[in-house]
Amino acid sequence: MDITENTNDTEKLFSIHNLTFGYQDKNVLNEVNFTINRGEFVCFMGPNGGGKSTLLQMMLGFLKQQSGDIFYKGCNVTEWLNDPQLKREYHQQVGILFQNVDIQLFNSTVYDEIAFGPKQMDIPEEEIENRVNDCLNIFGLNHLKENVPYHLSGGEKREVALASVLALNPDVILLDEPLVGLTYGNRAKLLRVFGQLNHIGKTIIMITHYFDQVKDLATDYVIFGNHDAQKKTRAQVLEDPELLQIVSEY
């Protein structure tokens, strides 16, 4: 099934239209508009509580906006998620690494964790094994194959969670503060992988506060603040001293 074939502009991956959201009586986002295109490496930056995670939750359908729409490949995300088959397609194409890694590791071995997705996808057993091994290799995790995910270190957990997302071979990868709590070296290691993924065509959407470390990778920024979110290109940010000042402070 394909609900996107009659839209001519599939380069647009996500379009956010007049999106407004608030918790109870607290307004978080007000009339937000921007578009994310295929192949971009977009960093969401902004103050704590700016609504970055909230927006990701809406893109996954876990929170419902008060008004406005989110489109994925030209079709409303609600439409994707209402049909059981499209919903699974959507989840295969849009991978997510949550901020809290503990909640996304639920299998009894690292191997099972990574194989969880592919095992549902009609992939032959031996290819599943190859995929899992490839994913372990990307992060250098082979020695942890039989370990219990729950007992790994924070950094290892995050890498296992990422490997489990990659095993689905998604088109877009949403990352909610994947660099928090890591050493400079480990952040650099993850960023190198993100860079490679972007280079082979994956669209990356990453919430982060480490402007200095991401500024060579990011192609675009969405800057949150004051209930708004504005998209800027790398050049716009690098050439505008005021903007540069703002993002370095987040």
Added chain:
Amino acid sequence: MVSDHSSHNDYESTTDSMPQWLIHDENYHPNSVKNSGLLKSEGIIVKLLDRLQAESSVSKNHRLHPVTYLVNLIVALFILSYTSLVYVVWAVGIIEAAMLITLPGELLIKILKRSFWLLLLDALVYIPSFFLGTFNWLFLIKMFLILIASITYASSTSVFDFIIALKQLHVPNFMIFQFDIFVKHLHVLGMQLLQMLHAVECRTVGDSRSHRKLWSLIVGNLYLQMVELGKELFDALEARAFTGKYAYMVHKIKSTDILVLCADVLAIIAVIIIQIH
């Protein structure tokens, strides 16, 4: 494949080391699938969470003191289980009805609906005694009133109200503390469970295997987190110099509270005297 990270400083030069399957679009179209039953429980969890977090749903102006509500409930339950006199049961019924009408309409309907379904369940269990000749109308009515009283209490007061009431009734601090921790625990745990279900959903891209197995994995993980959380919660409370004493919580006793409480005391005395005679 990237096997040695230290040697790769330029990500562009290592692109060819990414596995081929990851470079190509997946082009995945799942076969017809049934909607996963795992997430049907999501709605219930969200509701329970709201309930734990919620302020009381009765507006501030209309509210009695939390203690009054609790004492009322206890008195009603006591009288109903103690008495065997029809008119006393009716009297309690009328008072309950009077209390119910003071609640907002929405809440009222919710309470009646819940009580009705529970009563129906109850009646079903009770049906055999109808054929055995031991059927007792009074028992069924008492059941119904007990249900309404309990559900009214649960729906119109919040967890915070309950803690305040315990405090004011001089329940020992360590017991309140246990309860408070338990509630906080439940709340955080519920949030974790919800997030975990979301995470599972995000990686459910086909027919997931047995739900029972998945649930056992989730519950196992939740248990591990609960143990850790319990320790953290206690440490956090201790770090805030929490000695196990609850500060006085501001809640004024109104004249209506005193009136209702007096009525409660009189009612108990009256019922006991009537019953004895």
